[in-house]
Amino acid sequence: MIKITFPDGSDRSYEAGVTGMDIAQSISHGLAKKAIAIKVNGQVWDLTRPVNEDATVQILTWEDKEGKSTFWHSSAHLMAEAIEALYPGTKFGIGPPIDQGFYYDIDPGDRMIGAEDLPRIEKKMQELAQHKSAYIRKEMSKSDAVAYFRDKGDEYKLDLLEDLEDGKITFYEQGRFTDLCRGPHIPNTEIIKAIKLTNVSGAYWRGDEHNKQLTRIYGITFPKQKELDEYIQMLEEAKKRDHRKLGKELEIFTFDDDVGPGLPLWLPNGAFLIEQLEWFAKKTEEEMGYLRVRTPHIAKESLYLTSGHLPYYKESMFPPMELEGTTYYLKAMNCPHHHKIFAASPRSYKDLPMRLAEYGTCYRYEKSGELFGLMRVRSLQMNDAHIYCTKDQFESEFKRVNELYLRYFEVFGIEKYVMRFSTHEPSKLGKKYVDNPELWAETEDMVRRVLIHSGIPYEEVPDEAAFYGPKIDIQIWSAIGREFTLATNQVDFAQPLRFNLTYTTSQNEQLHPIVIHRAPLSTHERFIGFLLEHYAGKFPMWLAPKQCAILPIADRHIPFAESVVKQLKAAGIRCQLDDRSESIGRKIRDAETGKIPYMLIIGDKEQEAGQVAVRKQGEGDQGSMEVMAFARQIGQLVEDMR
């Protein structure tokens, strides 16, 4: 007998060799029906695999994250079975579960598989699922495994096998499909009830663009049709939040073929948002001791050779231009210009920390396929600043920058983000990273200390640092689930050396400062794209381009409405009179869809009482009040939200 301990701490005895399914059955029939896999001492196993020793277990169902992964992983196998049945000779790469569903990378040979094939594959999957095929785990020797795939002619699986150790190789078989797979899997295909193949795209083998491109098919499955319907519903809701859609509807920005891809044109509402954000950032930065500077949009090649950017990022910069025998580049980053400002005069330790800030406009050649609305563009304006400080000042300065981030996030109500700490990979020193192991170690330790002291949760990702130093990124997700770096905070010990930036210490020595690059509000482009989705177009009062619509019911109310506009404008409220000869219902509707936060309705009653009827966007009638009382209320809202 063996002792099985459950998550609640209770335990029971079972015969050695008991399976997850047996255990689930012994608890309840309902659980057995819902069971997908079992977690044994922290590892996820098949329900059919025997447990031979004492263990702590947890039955996994669809409600568990690992349950979903297992379900989707098995669904990927089911899709592969369908593809092999429909398109014999297809070779298979990898087919893992992802956050929302799964994919399988396949090589269909000379045949093309496109969007029009998806319904066919889907139908086949549904048919195969009903066969209730069991997922059967088989341990294989490496030589047998190699022989199997050599016989099948699948070079991708052979490539994968090369990295695997003999004795640890398992195959899974369901129906007529056998795959090299670590598992685990669901007991059988029948529990896959709802299937949707969502997308087909290209994906490089092993993620390397020098390798062959395979066809990647994405899909998602559920144990119930209702859940699939809800998922599709959710996707449609997300699309409504998409900043590209909202940006068009609310007249924030546009693109034009003649201007060029990735070069947004800011419409008046968008320009207003930019100016509000700049005003807010400049005020905040001034309070925190930043000095504003301004620099040109281009510079000579030599500047980027000095900074070291050119060899690393030439491919991502706009091509050079020749002028009077000299090569110039559009600037892709502000730091070299700022370093030259630091270098413009001799600096003393008394000048440090020196914080130079600029909403600098940059141009980057993002490859055509990478452009995405406002989130990835070719012209961008960064909320940039460079802090020059001594080593002793570094920790407190870095900490202050992090505090600034958190302050901004609070103002904008940003809650869903991940802080990512990127460090270097020692074997790539001199290639991807500047060759200075001591400074890498020292600065990474300093950053880690700040993060731990601040109590900010973060995840550390090796080999993702900038070439000049470690960095912190704030990751966010767009409405349709794509991940972006919103803000970044980077350490740079390399450029001060390259530019020979120095300051005089109290001992009259010359030392190099450390530089912190920071952009807590990202770029205008990305930040406004993000805010559009974050607020679903309903900007808080202080940001809303139009705060209030004045809606007279009939033409005879226009003179009074005009006097209301005058009073509100004098009180600093952004309002707009709708004097069209339309019904009040229509005027309300247009203001509602325009996401204007307040509507003031003016008819006979209001005119007589000298009041306005207040309607709140999305909420409806709020009753009547004096104009100036309303103005004070809005003024208060603006104050509160700053």
Next chain:
RNA sequence: GCCAGUGUAGCUCAGCUGGUAGAGCAGCUGAUUUGUAAUCAGCUGGUCGGGGGUUCGAGUCCCUCCACUGGCUCCA
């Protein structure tokens, strides 16, 4: 840049297997003067993304370029 898909009026979209473009909204004009999410009528508007080809004839078929969308790769 790569793979797949899309591109018809300012916007959202029809247009079957090739037979010389259509709706709703927006816009303009007029009527209407309205009480909390679309008042009515008339009119204007498109070398069907650009270029080339096949054909008696191309929005529709082919080639090519451009842009956009979903991914891959990249992201100082």
